[in-house]
Amino acid sequence: MINIGIIGIGRIGRVHGESISKYVKNACVKAVADPFLNESSKAWASSLGITETYTDHKKILNDPAIDAVLICSSTDQHSPLSIEALQAGKHVFCEKPIDHSIEKIKEVLQAVDISGKKYQVGFNRRFDHNFRAIQTAVAAGKIGKQQIIKITSRDPEPPPIDYVKVSGGIFLDMTIHDFDMVRYLSGAEVEEVYAAGSVTVDPEIGKAGDIDTAIITLKLSNGATAVIDNCRQACYGYDQRAEVFGSKGAIAITNDSSSTAVFSGKDGVLAEKPLYFFLERYMRAYADEIDAFVEAIVKDTPTVVNANDGLEPVLIGLAAKKSVEEHRPVSLKEIRQAFGL
Numbered sequence: 237m238i239n240i241g242i243i244g245i246g247r248i249g250r251v252h253g254e255s256i257s258k259y260v261k262n263a264c265v266k267a268v269a270d271p272f273l274n275e276s277s278k279a280w281a282s283s284l285g286i287t288e289t290y291t292d293h294k295k296i297l298n299d300p301a302i303d304a305v306l307i308c309s310s311t312d313q314h315s316p317l318s319i320e321a322l323q324a325g326k327h328v329f330c331e332k333p334i335d336h337s338i339e340k341i342k343e344v345l346q347a348v349d350i351s352g353k354k355y356q357v358g359f360n361r362r363f364d365h366n367f368r369a370i371q372t373a374v375a376a377g378k379i380g381k382q383q384i385i386k387i388t389s390r391d392p393e394p395p396p397i398d399y400v401k402v403s404g405g406i407f408l409d410m411t412i413h414d415f416d417m418v419r420y421l422s423g424a425e426v427e428e429v430y431a432a433g434s435v436t437v438d439p440e441i442g443k444a445g446d447i448d449t450a451i452i453t454l455k456l457s458n459g460a461t462a463v464i465d466n467c468r469q470a471c472y473g474y475d476q477r478a479e480v481f482g483s484k485g486a487i488a489i490t491n492d493s494s495s496t497a498v499f500s501g502k503d504g505v506l507a508e509k510p511l512y513f514f515l516e517r518y519m520r521a522y523a524d525e526i527d528a529f530v531e532a533i534v535k536d537t538p539t540v541v542n543a544n545d546g547l548e549p550v551l552i553g554l555a556a557k558k559s560v561e562e563h564r565p566v567s568l569k570e571i572r573q574a575f576g577l
Protein backbone atom coordinates (compact mmCIF):
# COMPACT_ATOMS: atom_id res chain seq x y z
CA MET A 237 0.00 0.00 0.00
CA ILE A 238 1.39 3.42 -1.01
CA ASN A 239 0.75 6.15 1.56
CA ILE A 240 -0.01 9.51 -0.01
CA GLY A 241 0.01 13.06 1.34
CA ILE A 242 -1.94 15.75 -0.50
CA ILE A 243 -0.51 19.28 -0.37
CA GLY A 244 -3.26 21.77 -1.17
CA ILE A 245 -6.89 20.75 -0.77
CA GLY A 246 -8.76 23.23 -2.95
CA ARG A 247 -10.78 22.07 -5.96
CA ILE A 248 -8.31 19.66 -7.53
CA GLY A 249 -6.79 18.41 -4.26
CA ARG A 250 -10.26 17.29 -3.19
CA VAL A 251 -10.91 15.65 -6.56
CA HIS A 252 -7.78 13.54 -6.06
CA GLY A 253 -8.63 12.78 -2.43
CA GLU A 254 -12.07 11.55 -3.40
CA SER A 255 -10.99 9.60 -6.47
CA ILE A 256 -8.21 7.82 -4.54
CA SER A 257 -10.63 6.77 -1.82
CA LYS A 258 -13.21 5.54 -4.36
CA TYR A 259 -11.17 4.05 -7.18
CA VAL A 260 -7.43 3.75 -6.61
CA LYS A 261 -6.19 0.39 -5.46
CA ASN A 262 -2.86 0.05 -3.62
CA ALA A 263 -2.93 3.62 -2.27
CA CYS A 264 -4.51 5.59 0.53
CA VAL A 265 -4.38 9.23 1.59
CA LYS A 266 -2.64 9.35 4.97
CA ALA A 267 -2.53 13.13 5.43
CA VAL A 268 -3.46 16.46 3.85
CA ALA A 269 -1.98 19.94 4.31
CA ASP A 270 -3.22 23.38 3.37
CA PRO A 271 -2.32 26.74 4.98
CA PHE A 272 -5.99 27.73 4.79
CA LEU A 273 -7.26 24.60 6.51
CA ASN A 274 -10.65 25.28 8.12
CA GLU A 275 -13.54 23.40 9.69
CA SER A 276 -15.06 22.64 6.29
CA SER A 277 -11.83 21.17 4.89
CA LYS A 278 -11.29 19.16 8.09
CA ALA A 279 -14.85 17.80 7.80
CA TRP A 280 -14.18 16.93 4.14
CA ALA A 281 -10.99 15.04 5.15
CA SER A 282 -12.78 13.27 7.96
CA SER A 283 -15.57 12.15 5.59
CA LEU A 284 -12.88 10.27 3.65
CA GLY A 285 -11.34 8.81 6.80
CA ILE A 286 -8.29 11.13 6.63
CA THR A 287 -7.44 12.03 10.21
CA GLU A 288 -4.13 13.82 9.73
CA THR A 289 -4.82 17.40 8.62
CA TYR A 290 -2.09 20.05 8.80
CA THR A 291 -1.58 23.70 7.94
CA ASP A 292 2.15 23.03 7.42
CA HIS A 293 3.09 20.76 4.49
CA LYS A 294 6.43 19.97 6.22
CA LYS A 295 4.52 17.63 8.56
CA ILE A 296 3.81 15.50 5.47
CA LEU A 297 7.36 15.75 4.12
CA ASN A 298 8.83 14.77 7.49
CA ASP A 299 6.59 11.70 7.87
CA PRO A 300 8.68 8.62 6.92
CA ALA A 301 5.49 6.58 6.46
CA ILE A 302 4.43 8.78 3.52
CA ASP A 303 5.79 7.49 0.21
CA ALA A 304 4.41 10.04 -2.23
CA VAL A 305 2.85 13.49 -2.35
CA LEU A 306 0.36 15.11 -4.68
CA ILE A 307 1.07 18.81 -5.15
CA CYS A 308 -2.31 20.49 -5.68
CA SER A 309 -1.53 23.96 -4.37
CA SER A 310 -1.82 27.15 -6.39
CA THR A 311 0.57 27.12 -9.37
CA ASP A 312 3.16 29.51 -7.88
CA GLN A 313 3.94 26.88 -5.23
CA HIS A 314 4.33 23.88 -7.57
CA SER A 315 8.05 24.12 -8.31
CA PRO A 316 9.31 25.01 -4.80
CA LEU A 317 7.11 22.28 -3.26
CA SER A 318 8.22 19.76 -5.92
CA ILE A 319 11.88 20.39 -5.11
CA GLU A 320 11.30 20.26 -1.36
CA ALA A 321 9.34 17.00 -1.63
CA LEU A 322 11.91 15.33 -3.91
CA GLN A 323 14.69 16.37 -1.52
CA ALA A 324 12.65 14.87 1.32
CA GLY A 325 12.71 11.55 -0.58
CA LYS A 326 9.08 11.54 -1.72
CA HIS A 327 7.73 10.50 -5.10
CA VAL A 328 5.87 13.48 -6.56
CA PHE A 329 2.72 13.92 -8.59
CA CYS A 330 2.45 17.61 -9.49
CA GLU A 331 -0.59 19.33 -10.95
CA LYS A 332 -0.11 21.24 -14.21
CA PRO A 333 1.72 23.45 -14.92
CA ILE A 334 4.98 22.70 -13.09
CA ASP A 335 5.62 26.45 -13.21
CA HIS A 336 5.18 29.44 -15.51
CA SER A 337 8.95 30.03 -15.40
CA ILE A 338 11.18 27.85 -17.56
CA GLU A 339 14.11 28.51 -15.23
CA LYS A 340 12.14 27.11 -12.30
CA ILE A 341 11.01 24.08 -14.34
CA LYS A 342 14.66 23.41 -15.20
CA GLU A 343 15.44 23.37 -11.46
CA VAL A 344 12.65 20.81 -10.94
CA LEU A 345 14.01 18.62 -13.75
CA GLN A 346 17.41 18.71 -12.10
CA ALA A 347 15.93 17.81 -8.70
CA VAL A 348 14.07 14.87 -10.29
CA ASP A 349 17.32 13.57 -11.82
CA ILE A 350 19.26 13.91 -8.56
CA SER A 351 16.53 12.32 -6.42
CA GLY A 352 15.85 9.28 -8.59
CA LYS A 353 12.23 9.55 -7.41
CA LYS A 354 9.12 9.25 -9.61
CA TYR A 355 7.71 12.51 -10.95
CA GLN A 356 4.41 12.73 -12.80
CA VAL A 357 2.61 15.81 -14.11
CA GLY A 358 -1.19 16.14 -13.96
CA PHE A 359 -2.13 15.94 -17.63
CA ASN A 360 -5.27 13.96 -16.88
CA ARG A 361 -6.69 13.98 -20.43
CA ARG A 362 -4.12 11.35 -21.42
CA PHE A 363 -6.14 8.99 -19.22
CA ASP A 364 -9.55 9.86 -20.69
CA HIS A 365 -11.12 6.87 -22.46
CA ASN A 366 -11.94 8.90 -25.60
CA PHE A 367 -8.57 10.61 -26.12
CA ARG A 368 -6.84 7.33 -25.33
CA ALA A 369 -8.85 5.56 -28.06
CA ILE A 370 -7.57 8.05 -30.64
CA GLN A 371 -3.99 7.76 -29.42
CA THR A 372 -4.13 3.96 -29.52
CA ALA A 373 -5.45 3.97 -33.12
CA VAL A 374 -2.88 6.54 -34.27
CA ALA A 375 0.01 4.70 -32.60
CA ALA A 376 -1.14 1.43 -34.21
CA GLY A 377 -0.85 3.10 -37.64
CA LYS A 378 -4.58 2.87 -38.41
CA ILE A 379 -4.74 6.49 -39.60
CA GLY A 380 -1.64 6.13 -41.77
CA LYS A 381 0.51 9.21 -42.22
CA GLN A 382 -0.87 11.96 -39.98
CA GLN A 383 -1.95 15.11 -41.83
CA ILE A 384 -4.31 17.18 -39.65
CA ILE A 385 -5.07 17.13 -35.92
CA LYS A 386 -8.02 19.16 -34.69
CA ILE A 387 -8.78 19.89 -31.04
CA THR A 388 -11.80 21.79 -29.81
CA SER A 389 -11.50 22.82 -26.17
CA ARG A 390 -14.06 25.22 -24.73
CA ASP A 391 -14.98 25.73 -21.10
CA PRO A 392 -18.60 26.23 -19.97
CA GLU A 393 -17.68 29.33 -17.95
CA PRO A 394 -14.61 31.49 -17.38
CA PRO A 395 -12.76 31.35 -14.06
CA PRO A 396 -13.02 34.26 -11.58
CA ILE A 397 -11.02 37.36 -12.56
CA ASP A 398 -8.76 36.97 -9.52
CA TYR A 399 -7.81 33.52 -10.86
CA VAL A 400 -7.29 34.89 -14.39
CA LYS A 401 -4.83 37.46 -13.02
CA VAL A 402 -2.51 34.77 -11.59
CA SER A 403 -3.23 32.02 -14.11
CA GLY A 404 -0.29 32.81 -16.40
CA GLY A 405 -2.74 33.51 -19.24
CA ILE A 406 -5.02 31.26 -21.27
CA PHE A 407 -2.15 29.43 -23.01
CA LEU A 408 -0.37 28.36 -19.79
CA ASP A 409 -3.55 27.68 -17.85
CA MET A 410 -6.12 26.25 -20.27
CA THR A 411 -4.52 25.53 -23.66
CA ILE A 412 -1.65 23.78 -21.89
CA HIS A 413 -3.85 20.65 -21.74
CA ASP A 414 -4.45 20.90 -25.50
CA PHE A 415 -0.74 21.36 -26.23
CA ASP A 416 -0.15 18.19 -24.23
CA MET A 417 -2.95 16.47 -26.20
CA VAL A 418 -1.32 17.40 -29.51
CA ARG A 419 1.94 15.80 -28.34
CA TYR A 420 0.13 12.78 -26.90
CA LEU A 421 -2.14 12.07 -29.89
CA SER A 422 0.52 12.64 -32.54
CA GLY A 423 3.55 11.22 -30.72
CA ALA A 424 5.41 14.13 -32.36
CA GLU A 425 6.94 17.38 -31.15
CA VAL A 426 5.68 20.89 -31.91
CA GLU A 427 8.10 22.89 -34.08
CA GLU A 428 6.23 26.11 -34.83
CA VAL A 429 3.24 27.97 -33.42
CA TYR A 430 0.99 30.63 -34.93
CA ALA A 431 -1.78 31.95 -32.69
CA ALA A 432 -4.53 34.52 -32.93
CA GLY A 433 -6.53 35.57 -29.90
CA SER A 434 -9.26 37.95 -28.84
CA VAL A 435 -11.56 38.88 -25.97
CA THR A 436 -15.11 37.79 -26.84
CA VAL A 437 -16.42 36.58 -23.48
CA ASP A 438 -15.65 39.14 -20.79
CA PRO A 439 -13.94 42.56 -21.18
CA GLU A 440 -12.63 42.15 -17.60
CA ILE A 441 -10.45 39.30 -18.87
CA GLY A 442 -8.99 41.74 -21.40
CA LYS A 443 -8.42 44.34 -18.66
CA ALA A 444 -6.56 41.66 -16.69
CA GLY A 445 -4.19 41.40 -19.68
CA ASP A 446 -5.47 38.09 -21.02
CA ILE A 447 -7.56 36.81 -23.94
CA ASP A 448 -10.48 34.38 -23.69
CA THR A 449 -10.76 33.08 -27.25
CA ALA A 450 -7.97 31.69 -29.45
CA ILE A 451 -7.07 29.69 -32.51
CA ILE A 452 -3.62 28.15 -32.49
CA THR A 453 -2.02 26.35 -35.41
CA LEU A 454 0.99 24.16 -34.79
CA LYS A 455 3.47 22.58 -37.20
CA LEU A 456 4.65 19.19 -35.96
CA SER A 457 7.91 17.31 -36.40
CA ASN A 458 6.07 14.51 -38.29
CA GLY A 459 4.86 16.93 -40.99
CA ALA A 460 1.27 17.15 -39.70
CA THR A 461 -0.48 20.41 -38.83
CA ALA A 462 -2.58 20.77 -35.70
CA VAL A 463 -5.23 23.33 -34.91
CA ILE A 464 -6.63 24.10 -31.45
CA ASP A 465 -9.80 26.09 -30.94
CA ASN A 466 -10.27 27.54 -27.44
CA CYS A 467 -12.90 29.60 -25.72
CA ARG A 468 -13.42 30.30 -22.01
CA GLN A 469 -17.20 30.07 -22.43
CA ALA A 470 -19.50 27.72 -24.36
CA CYS A 471 -23.17 28.12 -23.41
CA TYR A 472 -23.86 24.39 -23.90
CA GLY A 473 -21.16 23.07 -21.54
CA TYR A 474 -17.64 21.63 -21.66
CA ASP A 475 -16.76 21.04 -25.30
CA GLN A 476 -13.87 18.57 -25.64
CA ARG A 477 -13.52 17.07 -29.09
CA ALA A 478 -10.65 15.88 -31.24
CA GLU A 479 -9.91 14.37 -34.62
CA VAL A 480 -6.81 12.98 -36.27
CA PHE A 481 -6.92 12.80 -40.06
CA GLY A 482 -4.38 10.90 -42.12
CA SER A 483 -3.63 9.00 -45.31
CA LYS A 484 -5.63 5.89 -44.28
CA GLY A 485 -8.58 7.61 -42.63
CA ALA A 486 -9.71 9.77 -39.75
CA ILE A 487 -10.61 9.09 -36.14
CA ALA A 488 -12.70 11.47 -34.07
CA ILE A 489 -14.21 11.66 -30.61
CA THR A 490 -17.18 13.65 -29.49
CA ASN A 491 -18.32 14.78 -26.05
CA ASP A 492 -19.51 12.52 -23.26
CA SER A 493 -23.01 13.24 -21.99
CA SER A 494 -25.01 11.96 -19.03
CA SER A 495 -27.05 9.68 -21.30
CA THR A 496 -27.33 8.80 -24.96
CA ALA A 497 -31.07 9.56 -24.96
CA VAL A 498 -32.23 11.49 -28.01
CA PHE A 499 -35.68 13.06 -28.17
CA SER A 500 -37.19 13.28 -31.65
CA GLY A 501 -40.22 15.50 -32.15
CA LYS A 502 -41.99 17.43 -34.87
CA ASP A 503 -39.65 20.44 -34.48
CA GLY A 504 -36.40 18.47 -34.52
CA VAL A 505 -34.12 16.15 -32.63
CA LEU A 506 -32.70 16.93 -29.20
CA ALA A 507 -29.80 15.17 -27.48
CA GLU A 508 -28.20 15.65 -24.05
CA LYS A 509 -25.68 18.50 -23.58
CA PRO A 510 -22.02 17.58 -22.90
CA LEU A 511 -21.13 16.81 -19.28
CA TYR A 512 -20.84 20.21 -17.57
CA PHE A 513 -17.12 20.67 -16.76
CA PHE A 514 -13.86 18.91 -15.99
CA LEU A 515 -15.02 17.42 -12.70
CA GLU A 516 -17.89 15.65 -14.48
CA ARG A 517 -16.03 14.75 -17.66
CA TYR A 518 -12.70 13.63 -16.25
CA MET A 519 -13.42 12.13 -12.81
CA ARG A 520 -12.43 8.66 -13.98
CA ALA A 521 -9.34 10.02 -15.75
CA TYR A 522 -8.22 11.70 -12.50
CA ALA A 523 -8.42 8.32 -10.76
CA ASP A 524 -6.62 6.52 -13.58
CA GLU A 525 -3.72 9.01 -13.62
CA ILE A 526 -3.12 8.41 -9.91
CA ASP A 527 -3.43 4.66 -10.49
CA ALA A 528 -0.69 4.95 -13.13
CA PHE A 529 1.48 7.04 -10.76
CA VAL A 530 1.08 4.44 -7.99
CA GLU A 531 1.84 1.63 -10.43
CA ALA A 532 5.06 3.38 -11.52
CA ILE A 533 6.12 3.54 -7.85
CA VAL A 534 5.18 -0.06 -7.05
CA LYS A 535 6.71 -1.56 -10.22
CA ASP A 536 9.59 0.93 -10.37
CA THR A 537 8.80 1.87 -13.98
CA PRO A 538 8.98 5.35 -15.59
CA THR A 539 5.97 7.60 -15.05
CA VAL A 540 3.79 7.94 -18.14
CA VAL A 541 3.71 11.76 -17.99
CA ASN A 542 7.21 12.75 -16.93
CA ALA A 543 8.84 16.06 -16.01
CA ASN A 544 9.84 16.75 -19.64
CA ASP A 545 6.18 16.29 -20.61
CA GLY A 546 5.55 19.06 -18.09
CA LEU A 547 8.17 21.33 -19.68
CA GLU A 548 7.20 21.04 -23.37
CA PRO A 549 3.64 22.44 -23.19
CA VAL A 550 4.93 25.46 -21.24
CA LEU A 551 7.46 26.15 -24.02
CA ILE A 552 4.64 25.84 -26.58
CA GLY A 553 2.46 28.16 -24.48
CA LEU A 554 5.21 30.79 -24.36
CA ALA A 555 5.57 30.52 -28.15
CA ALA A 556 1.80 31.00 -28.57
CA LYS A 557 1.85 34.05 -26.29
CA LYS A 558 4.70 35.57 -28.28
CA SER A 559 2.92 34.78 -31.54
CA VAL A 560 -0.20 36.71 -30.45
CA GLU A 561 1.87 39.62 -29.15
CA GLU A 562 4.06 39.89 -32.24
CA HIS A 563 1.56 38.73 -34.91
CA ARG A 564 3.94 36.15 -36.36
CA PRO A 565 4.72 32.42 -36.38
CA VAL A 566 7.15 31.54 -33.57
CA SER A 567 9.43 28.52 -33.73
CA LEU A 568 10.05 26.37 -30.67
CA LYS A 569 13.74 26.56 -31.53
CA GLU A 570 13.60 30.32 -30.85
CA ILE A 571 11.96 29.75 -27.45
CA ARG A 572 14.35 26.94 -26.51
CA GLN A 573 17.38 29.07 -27.44
CA ALA A 574 16.10 31.94 -25.29
CA PHE A 575 16.19 29.60 -22.30
CA GLY A 576 19.42 27.80 -23.14
CA LEU A 577 17.65 24.53 -23.97
Ligand SMILES: NC(=O)c1ccc[n+]([C@@H]2O[C@H](COP(=O)([O-])OP(=O)(O)OC[C@H]3O[C@@H](n4cnc5c(N)ncnc54)[C@H](O)[C@@H]3O)[C@@H](O)[C@H]2O)c1
Pocket residue numbers: 243244245246247248249269270271272293308309310311313331332333358359360514
Ligand atom coordinates in the same frame (compact mmCIF):
# COMPACT_ATOMS: atom_id res chain seq x y z
N1 LIG B 1 -5.52 18.87 -14.13
C1 LIG B 1 -6.62 19.55 -14.06
O1 LIG B 1 -7.60 19.24 -14.71
C2 LIG B 1 -6.70 20.71 -13.12
C3 LIG B 1 -7.95 21.23 -12.78
C4 LIG B 1 -7.99 22.29 -11.87
C5 LIG B 1 -6.82 22.83 -11.37
N2 LIG B 1 -5.62 22.32 -11.76
C6 LIG B 1 -4.37 22.89 -11.24
O2 LIG B 1 -4.33 22.61 -9.85
C7 LIG B 1 -3.80 23.71 -9.14
C8 LIG B 1 -4.80 24.13 -8.04
O3 LIG B 1 -6.01 24.53 -8.66
P1 LIG B 1 -7.38 24.55 -7.85
O4 LIG B 1 -8.41 24.87 -8.86
O5 LIG B 1 -7.51 23.37 -7.00
O6 LIG B 1 -7.13 25.85 -6.95
P2 LIG B 1 -7.75 26.18 -5.53
O7 LIG B 1 -7.50 27.64 -5.33
O8 LIG B 1 -9.15 25.68 -5.43
O9 LIG B 1 -6.86 25.33 -4.50
C9 LIG B 1 -5.51 25.58 -4.25
C10 LIG B 1 -5.27 25.24 -2.80
O10 LIG B 1 -3.86 25.29 -2.55
C11 LIG B 1 -3.68 25.81 -1.24
N3 LIG B 1 -2.31 26.27 -1.09
C12 LIG B 1 -1.74 27.44 -1.50
N4 LIG B 1 -0.43 27.46 -1.14
C13 LIG B 1 -0.17 26.28 -0.51
C14 LIG B 1 0.98 25.69 0.08
N5 LIG B 1 2.16 26.34 0.11
N6 LIG B 1 0.87 24.46 0.62
C15 LIG B 1 -0.29 23.79 0.59
N7 LIG B 1 -1.42 24.30 0.06
C16 LIG B 1 -1.36 25.52 -0.50
C17 LIG B 1 -4.75 26.91 -1.13
O11 LIG B 1 -5.01 27.24 0.20
C18 LIG B 1 -5.93 26.20 -1.82
O12 LIG B 1 -6.72 25.50 -0.88
C19 LIG B 1 -3.52 24.82 -10.14
O13 LIG B 1 -2.16 24.81 -10.43
C20 LIG B 1 -4.31 24.40 -11.38
O14 LIG B 1 -3.66 24.75 -12.58
C21 LIG B 1 -5.55 21.27 -12.58
